[in-house]
Amino acid sequence: MKRVDIWSGAAVCVLALFIMFVVIPWQIDDVKEGYVAPRLVPQISMAFIVLLSALQVFTAARGEMQESATLVTRAELAALLKLSAIFALSLILYLYLSPLAAAVSLLAGSLLALGERRPVLIAGITGVPIFIVWLVFYRLLGTAIV
Amino acid sequence: MDYLVAGFGNILNFHTLLWIVIGVTLGYVVGAMPGLGKGTAVAVSIPLTFYLEPVSAIAMLIGIAKGSGAGSAVSAILINTPGEPSSAPTAQDGYPLARQGKAQKALKMGLYASVIGDFVSTLILIGLAAPLASYALLIGPVELCAILLFSLTFIGGLSGNSMIKGMVAGAFGVFFATVGIEAETFVPRFTFGLLELDEGISLVPMAIGMLAVAEMVNQAGNLAHLDSQAAVMLNGTTADDRRVTGAEWRRCLPVIAQGSLIGSIVGILPGLGASVGSFLSYGAAVRTSKTPKLFGTGMIEGVAAAESADNAVVPASLIPLFALGIPGSVIAAILISALIMHGLTPGPLMFKQQPQMVGDLYAALLCASLVMLVVGTLGQRIFAKVIYLPNRLIIPVVLFLCCLGAYMETSSVFSIYVMLFFAAVGYLMRKLDYSFITFLIGFVIGPKLELTFRQSIQILDAKVSNLGHHPISIVFILLTGITVVLIARSHRASRLLEASETN
Structure with missing residues (x-):
């Protein structure tokens, strides 16, 4: 390196x-x-x-540096690009639509991007965290995310 | 002592104990997941404590740090993939034990050694921090500036493989700490006209981005490798293989005592970190063993040595934080913001100004050790199953929590931009082998370093010759120079050794 x-x-x-x-x-x-x-x-x-x-x-x-740095592999680069795109989409949805749309895009989008294809799991892993956040912030604490 | 007793009275209630249990459990589960370290867990959880009482909040965060230290042994033993680098020596003997069908035995010894190491180190913290702090009060800005410079150099030199890169990262950390309105002249610095930057960059979104988001992106690129590690675990065990026998206890107790001491000493020295502690302890156990050649083939002493030292580092690393206000580790650096947020400013004055809060904190630290034992014993089998969850299901939830945590810091989307910016910085630093730990510590001590530097210029009348009136600062400046030379030499020697081994 x-x-x-x-x-x-x-x-x-x-x-x-x-x-x-x-x-x-x-x-x-x-x-x-x-x-x-x-x-x-x-x-x-x-x-x-x-x-x-x-x-x-x-x-x-002079050849004195230790060989330590790792190069970015194709899989890592692909993951980086996919997750960057999902973050960009979620931010756009947050700014122009709603926090709920952004959360769905972030959770479901990254699940799909990382290779998950089972609809029940995608729905569950997207729905449960959002429901918990809604319960804690909107119902218990009364501090809505806007 | 009175404050400690009163501290137990304050924390031994359902509400506080519940948060300690939640913290330890969360930490244990997160620690068991490869790649999700205690730094990540604590950084993501800080915003979740905004709505808690100060003692409950800090107790929960400390519980997470302690729990993840113990939990990281689970993946090291079961799938040969340490939850954190400091558990790498645990895998040396833990994984062979698991392959022999003695996973339960190794997990139990890992837990007991973790709890003992952690408890002993907490007692050392309680005994040492206050006396050290009373000396620290005698230190003026000139001396403090020299000490901070020494600490940053020491940390930069020892974090990662390259001293130069470590020090570059530390300098960048100090640089980013200068963003915002300067306290003396009220001149805005690097705000680019953004009001959100007037108060500087917030540590929480920065730490979440660098530690958690960058790590998740990194893991997303290595999914196949991580998931294949979990798939090869063996499961056959007999009754005797599931418990630690009396003979094994007799062999392990001296090793645990030695590991606890090594971990505590390493924790007190800023920058060395848990990895150094666990490797040193493992090495010491090999050297003092009658059967050193058997290490690496499934010796229970190897697990005990590594885990006791690994967990002893966490409480001991709080000693320089409490006594001097200097974070010696990434956990201490992240905890600073949490402590300040909840009304406790780390440093020598906290023992005088808020002794009861310190007593409560100590009581919470001791309780967290015991809670770790209970939670670990009851839940070990369940937590062990966490490592079988595919990372593609974990990463989206962690990314969601990261966004939520960063947002909650300021209730503004700007924090998410900050998080994403530092996630990119953290990802690049990982890939190019720059120490993000030194960066974060440089960022945390940056404001104090700048303040004491400015005060020093005024006190010394901008003349180096006036340093003669401050012998302590001269000692630390000399130590800084000596440290640079010694670390550079040791790096050079290790490179030559590696080169000769390769040839």
Whole structure:
């Protein structure tokens, strides 16, 4: 995984430089006289990360890094994409329809995406948690999810 | 002591005991599921405690942490897949025992060793935290800043396989802690015009995203492997194989005592974690055994050694949290937000300002140990069946609970965005082997580190030479440097050893 360590170190280094020179000046105003600069700790953190990630790239290039990082397999990538799509759909349903539709989409959608095909199980695993949440929040506590 | 006795009076009622039982049971079940660790369980459960009394809420969370520590042995023994990495040494002998048809024996010894280790460590916590805290009150901002820096370096160096990546993760944690309005100048930082970020990023959705959602996505990509592990379990047992005999108790008790002590010491040191404790204890048991070559083939002492140390780490890791306000583990880091939410600020002052609350907490910790024994004994067979549930049925429910937990923190969908953002960050960190534990601890201690750093600059008049007036801080700065060198050397040595073994 030497190559992964080199690339991840380089990416983190570039990200830290971008934050240090673009995001920090853009997002944190200059300090008034007599105060410790509010940019100080973020800048120190980023400078530290730049140094360390450069060191990571250097040691990985010299072959000193331990082989530790794992690559994403096809199955993992597929699962990541499916679950991301289900979260996106659930958020859209939450914002434009209702929390109930979002909950059904999240539970039933991820069951289907992970390979469950038995209708009774899908209905049960979708219905029971939603019913419990409705019972606890809407009935017992009176704090509706809106 | 008076506060502890009064604490028992406060918690020995149906309501509080019920929440402890619920917490331990939930923790036990979650711990038994491979990949769902105590960090995940506690993070997801924090929002569920919003409506509880402070003592019941904290007792429930501690019950979850303790229960999942014991429960993780179930999957290690039955399917050779530890519920948490710290139970990996348990599988070394637990799984061979299960394959020999002695699963019940191994599960029982795992439970008893867990309870004893946990109880001993809780007593050490009660005995050590308050005296340490009285010394901590003498520490000023300059010293505290040096101690925090040392802790973060130590944790970063020891979490994961690479010291550099650990320290990068810790620095990112500190960086994300600076989001929000700065306390001294009231200048907003990294808020991007979003009012929701004015108070900073909330720990609960962040922890849920990094620990639970990222892990579920990771598991969703490995469903076939996890389910196939559960399918190969054997089930044949005789009557004698289901209990721990007197002779086995005599062999295991010294190992449990040794493991409890090792786990407690490891727990006190920030950053080492339960895995280090259980592996050290297992190694010590092998070294002190008369039959070291039999370890790995189904020695009950192996299960006792690993589980006693694994569970002793949890209460002991609360010692630096209670005495100094420094979270030494991911559980301690997550518990900070729960404690603060319920009115108890961890640190040396809590012993002076809220002694009764501390007494209640100690009583709850001791009760949770005993509840763990009862719940484990009564429910072990049932909990063991949890591991046969296919992960494709568990993952959707956990994801649903994650969304619910994140939402409840602020009653806003923004928390779910935060959760999803940090789930992506956590997933990448897992894949690229950056320690998300160090990230979370860096995030938790970040505000205190920044505050003491700013105070130090003012106290020292921005002159390094003034550090001479603060010898304790010099000691910790030197220790930080020494730690970096020593850890770097040990990582290098282990890499060379691995390379020579490969060749």
